[in-house]
Amino acid sequence: MRDRRARAAARLAALLAACGVLAQEPRAQPANAPQPIPPAPAGALAFVPPDRNAIPDTPLGTMIRFGRDVFVDTQRYAKGYVGNAMNCVNCHLDDGRQAGAAPLWAAYVAYPAFSARDERVTTFGQRLEQCFRYSMNGRMPPADSAIVLGLVSYAYWLATGAPVGAHLAGRGYPPVAQPALAPDAMRGADVYRLHCAACHGVEGQGVKSGSSYAFPPLWGPGGYNAGAGMHRVPTAAAFIKANMPLGQGGTLTDQQAWDVAAYVNAQPRPKTPN
Numbered sequence: 001m002r003d004r005r006a007r008a009a010a011r012l013a014a015l016l017a018a019c020g021v022l023a024q025e026p027r028a029q030p031a032n033a034p035q036p037i038p039p040a041p042a043g044a045l046a047f048v049p050p051d052r053n054a055i056p057d058t059p060l061g062t063m064i065r066f067g068r069d070v071f072v073d074t075q076r077y078a079k080g081y082v083g084n085a086m087n088c089v090n091c092h093l094d095d096g097r098q099a100g101a102a103p104l105w106a107a108y109v110a111y112p113a114f115s116a117r118d119e120r121v122t123t124f125g126q127r128l129e130q131c132f133r134y135s136m137n138g139r140m141p142p143a144d145s146a147i148v149l150g151l152v153s154y155a156y157w158l159a160t161g162a163p164v165g166a167h168l169a170g171r172g173y174p175p176v177a178q179p180a181l182a183p184d185a186m187r188g189a190d191v192y193r194l195h196c197a198a199c200h201g202v203e204g205q206g207v208k209s210g211s212s213y214a215f216p217p218l219w220g221p222g223g224y225n226a227g228a229g230m231h232r233v234p235t236a237a238a239f240i241k242a243n244m245p246l247g248q249g250g251t252l253t254d255q256q257a258w259d260v261a262a263y264v265n266a267q268p269r270p271k272t273p274n
């Protein structure tokens, strides 16, 4: 019975492939795969967050500052909710201010939004859970904790003056064109050795300075887990193309960015939590 059904499914797949239907579908994603942020529409509004020293000296300002501390030194200020060696700022560069590195100001005004991964509408605060669970390999702090209030307050402040609901230019990562050749981890290993290993280590384990990391790990127990957005090769390729090597974003070719993303994501890392 099962055999017959499997054979029928295979026949149907072959038929659809012959019609070119499946050829357009990329590799099937599991239902709870992270959803990439849609690219900004043409003519999206440009936005500059407030000066970093302009946080007000008010009770709200104290909460905003605490949120920034959590974001930059998550290991210390959200200890117990982080299961790897990462800080939020390792991926959301320049304290979450950097356009093209999923900046917090562009995110803040884009919620509530439907999450295909969660199959529900989520608020900005609830969106943090995905990064705590997968990128940080940890767990979500309570919604009314100072950690969550601080992070939400910090993002709110960064978005000062931005229109609610706008898709701001610089949200997420700029899309990187499909490569001419299918992404290849073997070629990616060469890119890694030449352009990445000096900072992230030959074994991708990062480089420590004292008890904290000067350069974060890319894989191994200290890295993001297999359920993270960065574990999607297209997402990693887009982040890397725009932002790596640090300070030299845009210098790799599209092909190099895809290949090194395939290489990094072929390495061992913590499993997706159930």
Ligand code: HEC
Residues within 6 Å of the ligand: 035, 036, 037, 071, 074, 086, 087, 088, 089, 090, 091, 092, 102, 103, 104, 106, 107, 108, 110, 127, 128, 131, 132, 135, 136, 151, 171, 172, 173, 224, 228, 229, 230, 235
């Ligand atoms: C390993 C890298 C990584 C780390 C660490 C990380 N994130 Fe993320 N984050 C991502 C990726 C990837 C996305 C989705 C970007 C995309 O798909 O374009 C994202 C998306 C987000 C978004 C939604 C952005 C938007 O525009 O909708 C928020 C908010 C966010 N992260 C907050 C955090 C916070 C807070 C932390 C720390 C607790 C954190 N992230 C840690 C990689 C990371």
Ligand code: HEC
Residues within 6 Å of the ligand: 089, 090, 091, 093, 094, 191, 192, 195, 196, 197, 198, 199, 200, 214, 215, 216, 217, 218, 223, 224, 230, 240, 244, 245, 246, 252, 260, 261, 264
């Ligand atoms: C000059 C040093 C340097 C080089 C070279 C460099 N990186 Fe990074 N990279 C960093 C630093 C530092 C961060 C964290 C930024 C922060 O915390 O502000 C980072 C963050 C990352 C992240 C997100 C955080 C994580 O650990 O997962 C990825 C992915 C990444 N780099 C990939 C690469 C790849 C691929 C290359 C080679 C093409 C590369 N980097 C080259 C310094 C570097």
